[in-house]
Amino acid sequence: MTSKKILVVGELNIDLILNKIQGFPKIGTEIVADSMDFTLGSSSAIMASNISILGVDTTFCGVIGNDNFGDFVLNQLQFKKVDTQFIQRSEKSKTGVTVVMSYDQDRANITYCGAMKDLNKNSIPWSDIQNFHHMHISSYFLQEGIKDDISWIFKKAKESGLSTSLDLQYDPEEKWDFNYKECLPYVDIFLPNEDELLMLTGQENQEVAIGKIKPFSNTIVIKLGKNGSRLINNKSDIKAAPYLNKKYKDAIGAGDSFNAGFIQKFLEGASPEDCLKNGNLMGSLSTTCAGGTTAFSSKEHIEAQIESLLINNNNED
Ligand SMILES: Nc1ncnc2c1ncn2[C@@H]1O[C@H](COP(=O)(O)OP(=O)(O)O)[C@@H](O)[C@H]1O
Ligand SMILES: [Mg+2]
Incomplete structure (x- = not known):
């Protein structure tokens, strides 16, 4: 257990997840999804919610609308013991929504950003920043209000003595306009998936892509889906096997x-x-239930599920 405190800065939205969809949507027609879930969405909120349940003291900084979806987001985070004192309500924008069309291992998303665009560098509680040990930011490309200041934000967090992590997530515009040379020196742990790393660097080969960002990075952690993950820094280059499970949802x-x-x-x-191992374990656990937070309902549930993941995988020492 750690007594360290994390501040997660990022986007907030609800997810409307459509599963078991009969085909692909086409203009002028209608298709049916045989299963639907309504959950807390957004990369940042899922990370915050789950790390909180894992026992880390977690505070969220973000913006929601003055609406029912905003209430839902707030309730869900509070239920998971996330401190929401730095979540603001926007008067002009509605709470973000993502409609997820889920097909087996992959999914197609439509996101209405809404209030997530209202988060900016001044929303971050700089006067209280010394209370935190770590800052995590996710979904850079969705957050217009912080995009231009991302290097400034990470530099200031580092100067304030915090360790830092960043998960860019996918760029819906596919421009990949992120100044990694300027920003990554202030990011302790950079967490792309393989696709995002290749797109960001404009490369087709993982080794070449790593070579591009390594001179500016501290630790790079690449998420490899069903293939687990890999960590690269000046001292190490290690891979960790995934925890495969039969309950995939x-x-x-x-x-x-x-x-x-x-x-x-x-x-x-x-x-x-x-x-890396714990990352893989929690990633795998997440795939056993619908959405990103359902598998992290309580410590007891997590412990029981983890036990079966460990028993069914022989990649433990
Ligand atoms: N089908 C799966 N079985 C077991 N583990 C998985 C599976 N899919 C993902 N994971 C775990 O979750 C991690 C993150 O998933 P990945 O799909 O790579 O990231 P992202 O959601 O950012 O695209 C992987 O590194 C892996 O450890
Ligand atoms: Mg991701």
């Missing part, structure tokens, strides 16, 4: 749950190997 929030597991161990001062 969807991959929503697997990356955010991985982030929660990895950062939990990082804050405890664990080895890179143990951080």
